[in-house]
Each structure stands twice: as structure tokens, then as C-alpha cells.
Amino acid sequence: MGSQAIFNVKDEWWRSAVIYQIYPRSFADANGDGIGDLQGITQRLPYLASLGVDAVWLSPFYKSPQADAGYDVADYRQVDPLFGTLDDFDAMLNKAHGLGLRIIVDLVPNHSSDEHEWFQAALASPPGSPERERYIFRDGKGEHGELPPNNWKSVFGGGAWTRPEGEQQWYLHLFDTKQPDFNWNNPEVRDEFTAVLRFWLDRGVDGFRVDVAHGLIKKEGLPDCSVQQAMIEGGDPGPMWDQDGVHDIYKQWRSVLDEYDGDRMMVAEAWVVPQERLARYIRSDEMQQAFNFEYLGSQWNARDVRKVVDDSLAQTALVGAPTTWVMSNHDGVRHASRFGLSTPGYRPKGISAKDEQPDEALGLERAHGFAFMTFFLPGSAYIYQGEELGLPEHTTMDDKYRQDPTFWRTKGEEIGRDGCRVPLPWQADAPAFGFGPSDKSWLPQPPNFARYAVDVEEKDSDSTLALYRRVLALRAEHRLGKGKLEWLESPTPDALLARNGDVYTLLNFGAEPVALPWSDVEILASSKALSAHQQLQSGGGVWFKRL
Secondary structure (H helix, E strand, O other), X not given: OOOOHHHOOOOOHHHOOEEEEEOHHHOOOOOOOOOOOHHHHHHHHHHHHHHOOOEEEEOOOEEOOOOOOOOOOOEEEEEOOOOOOHHHHHHHHHHHHHOOOEEEEEEOOOEOOOOOHHHHHHHOOOOOOOOHHHEOEEEOEOOOOOEOOOOOEOOOOOEOEEOXXXXXXXXXXXXXXXXXXXXXXXXXXXXXXXXXXXXXXXXXXXEEEEOOOOOOOOOOOOOOOOOOOOOOEOOEOHHHOOOOOHHHHHHHHHHHHOOOOOOOEEEEOOXXXXXXXXXXXXXXXXXXXXXXXXXXXXXXXXXXHHHHHHHHHHHHHHOOOOOEEEOOOOOOOOHHHHOOOOOOOOOOOOOOOOOOOOOHHHXXXXXXXXXXXXOOOOXXXXXXXXXXXXXXXXXXXXXXXXXXXXXXXXXXXXXXXXHHOOOOOOOOOOHHHHOOOOOOOOOOOOHHHHHHOHHHHHOOOOOHHHHHHHHXXXXXXXXXXXXXXXXXXXXXXXXXXXXXXXEEEEEEOOOOOEEOOOOOEEEEEEOOOOOOOOEEOOOOEEEEEEO
């Protein structure tokens, strides 16, 4: 079982933590089958400790048919053999704790796999049975029930209802057909997930990332939806998202976490706007954090970034919670690529060869600069695996390799998320770039990954990896995560100048160089070398102290 011995002090570590997201199948492969695994993660934990992060969040590794890369869970208490065993998990957890790293696991409560024993029992039971009440089954419309119960759409494309062959009833799946939604009005479902929480807390995990946290409760009566959105659109959540009833669930979960030592935490994946609605998920008796997706979707624009930062800090302050700062994750285009596009906002649908292709050098330059904003801000920061290498999106993958259900359900109209999920490059000259001991890689790696390999960047003092290590060390030394942001008058409208404690930052979003406002400064770190006249080039970021 996992140990909590070194984490007994209730210091609210999550308020300022830097948390590294691991997508297990793409991080490191120990057994050579081309798919990352828990032993591979264990072997690479020292790398993460040397990076300077505080915790690791693991995307799902549970038993699953992998219809949605593990977000279709068949057994919430078992490790899928693809990734190893529970013993492997315990060994990883113990090693992480020994290195001073906390472990956060993904929890997927909105839906299960259709291969979960509960859903199989539901299919084998008649309408109205207790087994069916664990999910959302409904009679169809039309003379013979041949039409879906309502007009809801799946996030992954197509309708949100499926009628199994030979069945009278339809079942709801807001995502893939193989991901039936639970009925969270059923006490049995609530009791089961409380037990699942305790199972992993007892093993020693330090927290949970809650998938689709805004989707568990649906509006009574399941009325037709007037907006045909994906997760959320235009501020109208529709009848399936952000219903008030979800908060009772998280209050109960919080009471469970509070029974355990070590200050366990939860972070919500809740696609909720505006910010004041999102803040309701992180009130003092609910979750500790919620992902800041508005920041994740930031444009390369000084005014827009400042507005998102101000709104975020203002709303989280009202409930006494920290803000999270996220630049990339496993569901959208890597920011090193989207910042190389003419309109660099959030792109969950991916980029294909037929689209505008990112300017790789420009995107990396801006990604370096934007890191100086992200890690400067008070609160908790998240790093998506490979971001610390400046890894770009794989935008030219052949369709035959794609596995994202979004691609298949939309018949290729949406490319999906495979491009940000490509296995990491560890060694430039090794087969599969050192991802594992063989030449196998579950998704193909593009040739340009060679120059982003860990062993290459380890030797380069100007690499993205070196930059991240330097910035994260300074962030910890100056306690920026626990600090306070103060905006100062910027030298130009296309720049942002701010102070956090005794550290200042300047970020240049414009096309022309910007001079530092003072000459009596000590440069702590910069993404681009400053000129002899203390000018910061376009796309650059810098931290400094005044003498």
C-alpha cells in the first residue's frame, strides 16, 4: 500500500503546486509492447523530480477496453493489464512518495464502459429493473419507440442515444456509444463511487482529477436541447451540463477526503462559463481546484491574457480557492503548436495536414515566453507531459493510425486528439526515440521529435527543458505560487508588466522589441537573450529583480 508518512503536514500544498500530467500510454514503455505502462512511469520518476514538480496526475490506467483510451472504465478498482498490476501501481506510488512527489489519479464518474459488469447486468435485465436504474435508459419516441428520447448530441459526434439490437429502450451516452452515462440520482451509484474513492485513498493516493465534473446530473425530464454544443457553448450549458445538483455530490466527496491525513485534494474538469459558475465547484466544502479552461484557450494577445487572469483571480478569491493555470492537456492541440497559428485559441478538434500548419519556430518561441506568465502567477500550475520539451503537435499523422473516437464518429470531419497524445521522445538516436526497449510506438512519432528528445535537451543549456527547470526552481525559491499579482503600467499596449513579491515579469506579445522599464535590474531568467539596451524581443518573457 502507498505511504503518506512524509505528507502528514496539512499545508494546503495544492494551493501552489506544480502538477505534471502523465498520459500513461504515451509517457514511457517498460515492456516493449509500444504502449506506456506503470513500470515505465516508475523508471522515469527521477526525471520528474529533477524537473521540479510537486505532484503527478495520471490519466486513467484502470481496466478498460480502451474505446476512449481508458476513459471508458470497466473496473474502477483494477489496473488494466496493458499498464501493469495493482502491485505495479503500489510500487510507483511508494517510489513517488519517496521522491517527494504526490500522486493524483483520474476518476471517471459520468460514465463507465459498456463492458462494466453493471451495464452488462442492465442489458440482461428488464426495463424498470434496479440494474437499469444505475444508468439512464428511456423509452424512445415515435409509434414504435424507434426515435431517440430527445435530441441530445454526443460530444464525440452523432446522437447521444443508442438502442441496442432487440431492445425496447435507448441508453444515454454523452460521449461514445461504449460509454453509457450513470444515473447519479440513484443512491447505489453514489455509494459505489464513495467506495471507489476510499479504495484509492486507502492505497495512499493524494487526490483525484474528476473527469466531466459538470456532467453528472441532468435536468429533470431530459428535455430537448436548444443549443447543439459539444461540452458547452456560448454560456448556455443546456440540460446536461452544470446542473446545481452536482454540488451535493462533491460536498459528500469532500467530507470523505477530509477524513484522511495528508491533505488529499480534488480538481474538477468542468467546462463551465462564466468564471463565477466555475468558482462554485471550488467553494470551501467542495473541490480544492478546477481547471481554468479560459486560460488554456488564451489568444496570443496582451489584453486578452490580462482579462482572463484578472477574471480568474477575482472569481476564485471570492470563494477562497486557488486558480489553476494550464497551457496544454491531452484533449487539445499542444500550445507550442497552436501559438504558431494565426488564431492560436484552444483547438480540441486537432490540426490536420489540410489545415493551416503551425509555424514551429514561432510557436516554440511564444510557448517559451508564455511560460514566464504561467509560472509567475499565484496559484497552481499544470504541465502536460512533453510540454517541458517544447513538444509540438503531430499534425501530419496518416489517418490509418488514428484511434480517437472523435475521428471515427465524425467520419474524419474532426481529426481528434491523437496529435497531442504521441509517445514522448527520450533518446534521439534510439528506435521509437527511446520510448521503450523496442521500436514499437502505439502512435507514430514524427521525425522532428528527434530534436526534442530528452537526451538532446539535457545537453543543451538553452533547451526548453533547461528553461523549465530554471523557471520552476525560481518559482519555488521566490514562492510565486503563494504570492500576489500586481499589474504595473506596461511599456507598450502589446506587453504585460507585473510584480509578484520581489520578482517582476515582462512578456512581449508585440512584433517590436520592448525595453525594460528600469535599468537597475538583475535578470533572473529570460526566454530570449536581451539586447545590450535591455530590450526584450518579440515573443519573449523575462523575470527580473530591481536592485
